[in-house]
Amino acid sequence: MGKLDGRVVIVTGAARGQGEQEARLFRAEGAEVVVADVLDDRGKAVAEEIGALYVHLDVGEEADWQAAVAAARTAYGRLDGLVNNAGILRFNTLTDTPLDEFMQVVRVNQVGCFLGIKSVAAALTEAGGGTIVNTASYTGLTGMAAVGTYTATKHAVLGLTRVAALELAGAGIRVNAVCPGAIDTAMTNPALLDPEPERDPERERDPERERDAETERDRSSERLYRRLVPLGRIGRPEEVARLALFLTSRDSSYITGQPFVIDGGWLAGVSVV
Template identity: 45%
Template sequence: MGRLDGKVALITGGARGMGKAHARHFTTEGARVVIGDVLEEKGQRVAAEIGGVFVRHDVTSADDWAAAVAAATSAYGRIDVLVNNAGILRHAPVTEMDPDEFRHVLDVNLVGSWLGIRAVVPVMRDAGGGSIVNISSIEGIAGAAGLSAYSASKFGVRGLTRSAAQELGPVGIRVNSVHPGGVMTSMALAAAQTMTGVDGSGFLKALPIARFAEPVEISRLVAFLASDDASYTTGAEFLADGGLLSGPGY
């Protein structure tokens, strides 16, 4: 038996990176999965691989959220789990970042998560409850130079998680956040190429577990929070950073 047997999960940003890992792992744990993403070809391939459903989904659009919820309920009759995974990262000093780009990062990472919670609550409430897992970051705890928009958005996800947990606990909906450190994804690798002057080897040396995470290592934590094994856990923040923030200076 899988940890998520019988559950229906909607995972945003599921076409690649951590989202794809979440979709695959949830399937192995017994969940039926709906993937949302703007990357249609890649998303359809992942959905075909896992026997799930793909829906084109721009998380900044309330209409797209309504369509994603409708696709999930049409296919499977319910939504038990929402993973707000979709996100973007832009690297630039505050004085050099275009204000529209700053707003765009917040729209995808923070407003998109807020819209997602808002969209799934009626379905989850009618079913008697559910679990929402918001993917934040260690940058939502410590911040980082050159990542003002990303850090601001991920700090915001922490506040959103806590507020939503307070509001939704009485109707049986749990809300938690996961804060990954360095993970081997295409987005992280692309960002590293733009972050000149950053000492990658120094970053690794600072880790008690001196390596980057594989995406599935984050997926296992997300699956736990999505499952009934975490039935008394809400409004909480879970680090998966190889111990980075346990050291001096944090």
Template identity: 50%
Template sequence: MGKLDGRVALISGGARGQGAAMARVFTAEGARVVIGDVLDDQGRKVAAELGDAARYVHLDVRDADQWAAAVAAAREAFGRLDALVNNAGVVEIGTVDEMPADAFMRVVEVNQLGVFLGTQAAVPALREAGGGTVVNISSVDGLIGLKYLSAYCASKFAVVGMTRVAAMELGPDGIRVNAVCPGVIRTDMTKDLHEMQVKWLHRTLPLRRFGEADETASVALFLTSDDSSYVTGTEVVVDGGWIAGHLTP
């Protein structure tokens, strides 16, 4: 038996990187998944790879109507919704004195508003299913600051705060809400890091390597499965020791 047999999960940002890894891990453990993303070709490709256990829907997480349609698609295709993973995210780099306001707000709208709208859209279906789980993908940058990432850090700190509040509000309905805080994970978001940054990270991270998308996905699986049945309102850090401290290069 799989850890998610009979369950239906909606994963935002599921077309690539961590989201696609979650879709693969979840279906391998018996779940049926709805992959939401704005990358239509890539999202359809992942869904086709997973066969009858997956569907793809176009989902701009900033749009409440598109969230409603994604939840409806899950219920139409699979009859219910048991789990939500708020994974979609973007980053903008810039100093606090120079970052344009529209760039800042783009990050906030995707990373922060998107989590709020997704949770809000999913809750009625989760209640109807008799309970369920919400996993919000925050970041180590939702726990510590990092230069040039004011918008990203602000949005990811907000995700941690919303996670705790939602866990308190939804716990009586049998809905558990937790956050995952990845560090440097090998995805499209980190592929453009400068060579010097990569070398420095490999020298200073306690585990001396980047994380893999599957390593984040396995934690999302844990928080979605009954293995974490008494875990809610908290963060699981998946960072290779980043916030524990840096080794001397």
């Protein structure tokens, strides 16, 4: 018996990273999974491998959400859950952030979460209740320089989570948020925190030199996280997936409206010894 036997769950941003691991784990636990993403080739490949349904979903487009919910109900007859995982990250100081960049992040992270909640509520109510798990962030509970736009949207996700939990509780719908710290995915790979080495466009590409540079960036990032994170390492996407599974399963049946931090202890404070 799987923890999600008989459940039908949409996972956004499921073509890679946290979303992919959530889709894989949910499927392994018995759920019918709708893999939703804008990366069609990658998303279709993941869906085919795990025996899931793929839908193209731009989370900032309400029509795409309506189509995704309809596809899930057509394929499986019902909808029981949503993991609002899709998100983007941009590094910039606030004063250097163009309005277009700010609105791009808001559209995906904040508007996408809002549209997800709005679009699935009726189907979950019809199913007799369900679960929504929103992906916020460690930065939704604190601040972090150079990611102000991302931080602002993740604070907003926590607000949406709490309001949705209050408004949807009467329909038997639980709404919670996961708040990851640094997780080793394509979006937040710690190597990206280090500047790329300058490249001479006239110099012939040297794969060995590039591999050495990548290894050194990885080592530098490992040293950084050993200093910042009490557990001494970056998180793994499958660890976040297990938390999302808990919040989607009956194991969390009396929990709603809450943020769950998964950051290796980063938010606990700073150690000076």
